Amino acid sequence: MVFSDWRQEPTTSDALQMAGWTRQGTIPWIKPASRPRKGGFKQSAEFITWGVKGTLDNNRDIYLPGHFTASQPRKDRVHITQKPLEIMQQLVRICPEDGVVLDPFTGSGSTGVAALLEGRRFVGVELSPHYADIAEQRLRAELTQDDFALAGPEA
Ligand SMILES: C[S@@+](CC[C@H](N)C(=O)[O-])C[C@H]1O[C@@H](n2cnc3c(N)ncnc32)[C@H](O)[C@@H]1O
Numbered sequence: 001m002v003f004s005d006w007r008q009e010p011t012t013s014d015a016l017q018m019a020g021w022t023r024q025g026t027i028p029w030i031k032p033a034s035r036p037r038k039g040g041f042k043q044s045a046e047f048i049t050w051g052v053k054g055t056l057d058n059n060r061d062i063y064l065p066g067h068f069t070a071s072q073p074r075k076d077r078v079h080i081t082q083k084p085l086e087i088m089q090q091l092v093r094i095c096p097e098d099g100v101v102l103d104p105f106t107g108s109g110s111t112g113v114a115a116l117l118e119g120r121r122f123v124g125v126e127l128s129p130h131y132a133d134i135a136e137q138r139l140r141a142e143l144t145q146d147d148f149a150l151a152g153p154e155a
Contacts, residue, residue: 001094003046003083009047012049022051023050024050024052025049025066027066029045030067030068030069031044031045031069032044032071070087079134082110089114089117099120100121101122102124104125105126106135108131108135113138113142
């Protein structure tokens with residue numbers, strides 16, 4: 001799954017397919033709190049382009065939303081493009097329960113927090129040491145004593 005706005009969505013969709021993924025659709029995320037646009041239509045949506053390697057496993061008993069309406073976090077926001085947890089928690093459910101969620105652009109770690117809340121394992125990559133620290137703190141706050149015991153004493 002890749003988030004983009006209207007400018008990057010066509011390229012994102014092409015890149016996904018050129019990388020060998022089978023595109024499954026584009027999920028609009030409507031942001032009610034977006035700014036008005038003088039002289040034109042308000043740009044109040046982002047788009048989540050999603051695809052699978054091979055074919056979609058349609059034997060799983062899950063039914064996920066086709067669109068989202070949510071504002072970006074305001075209170076306690078620590079990253080300029082921080083994603084709402086209520087959206088991320090739905091998105092990570094596409095990963096099988098015994099699978100691993102990967103976010104190669106982790107930022108403040110919202111995908112990882114959502115993955116842990118939904119019982120999935122998580123691997124994150126973040127270029128900025130500042131945001132990597134924030135993500136680590138947010139992830140550690142979600143871990144239970146049992147998770148630390150499983151990961152061993154160095155966790
Ligand atoms: C759109 S933000 C992610 C925000 C995140 N979803 C959240 O809720 O906080 C993208 C992040 O990718 C990081 N980034 C950019 N290029 C990267 C790279 N080549 N490798 C790893 N991280 C990268 C940026 O530092 C930025 O924090």
